[in-house]
Amino acid sequence: MTSALLEIRNLKKHFPVRKFLKPTAWVKALDGVTLRLEAGRTLAVVGESGCGKSTLAKVLLGIESPTEGEISLEGRASSSLSASEFRRAIQMIFQDPYSSINPRKRAWEIIAEPLRINSSLSRAECKERAVELMRQVGLRPEFAERYPHMFSGGQRQRIGIARALILHPRILICDEPISALDVSIQAQVINLLIALQDELKLAYVFISHDLSVVRHLADEVAVMYLGRLVEHGSRDAVFRKPSHPYTQALLSATPSVQGDRLSQRQAVQGEPPSPLNPPPGCAFHLRCPFAQARCASDVPELREFDPGMNPRLVACHFAEEIAAKASI
DSSP: OOOOSEEEEEEEEEEEEOOTTSOOEEEEEEEEEEEEEOTTOEEEEEOSTTSSHHHHHHHHHTSSOOSEEEEEETTEEGGGSOHHHHHHHEEEEOSOTTTSSOTTSOHHHHHHHHHHHHSOOOHHHHHHHHHHHHHHTTOOGGGTTOOGGGSOHHHHHHHHHHHHHTTOOSEEEEESTTTTSOHHHHHHHHHHHHHHHHHHTOEEEEEOSOHHHHHHHOSEEEEEETTEEEEEEEHHHHHHSOOSHHHHHHHHTSOOSSOOGGGGSOOOOSOOOOTTSOOSSSTTGGGOTTOOGGGGTOOOOOEEEOSTTOOEEEOOTTHHHHHHHOOO
16 A cells, blocks of 8 residues: 555544542543545545544644654654644644734735745745735735735635645645635635645645535545544445444434435434543444444444445444445
């Protein structure tokens, strides 16, 4: 197998929670995540709030240090890369275009800031490159001297995208990049991301709770629940024949104009358990309509699974029985 552009192996991130006169508790935000991302492809990471998606993004970007596990870029361990090399390889598009850019800087200054920090180019050269990127993301060059309050939300997100591209990264982490935008603008930003990926051969880690967007954009889908992967496969495999009950529940909650039988499934009941005190065995068993006695004691391993022509990885003791009942 050839080396992936990005590879993470057994990635863990545990946060300590200390209380007076009580033992330290641990929140296992990431608990043994293994993923690969090939050049030019999009890996979507989906799940409910609190499942570990944003923590994964922060660890991949170096904002948080992993408790355990390895991250490799093109076969090189991230720990062996300098800070400048790492920043040039991987960048992030943030969720909120209002709070993620400096309101006191002009548009070109915001875009050029990573280049100013990580290169020896002059101020004029940085501005020239920033203006080029403004054109590339659909912003008029004459807007370069404007401040953020003079832009709409969609335009601010384009500034954020341009800033992420200024160092020519090979990977972009997209953390809910359209969720804070008006619905009328979301499609424009998605189409821009698709065009940029095709033009620049970018790879995306696309974090989202909007499965309709994921279905349109992703090549592969990784489903997370309480810090662990529960299903991972190609977009078509996951959407056509989901094999984990949590994946089925997520898809059944997604509005559909096609009237397919997936919408007839019962949505998942209840709230996710506390990450400070997860249930034993399968973390999903308290909400799972297929749970049996084994689920309350044995943690299911992520294993290869091939229902027909839809190979994927799934962490469920009874995936075969559940797949047989899938109704896509």
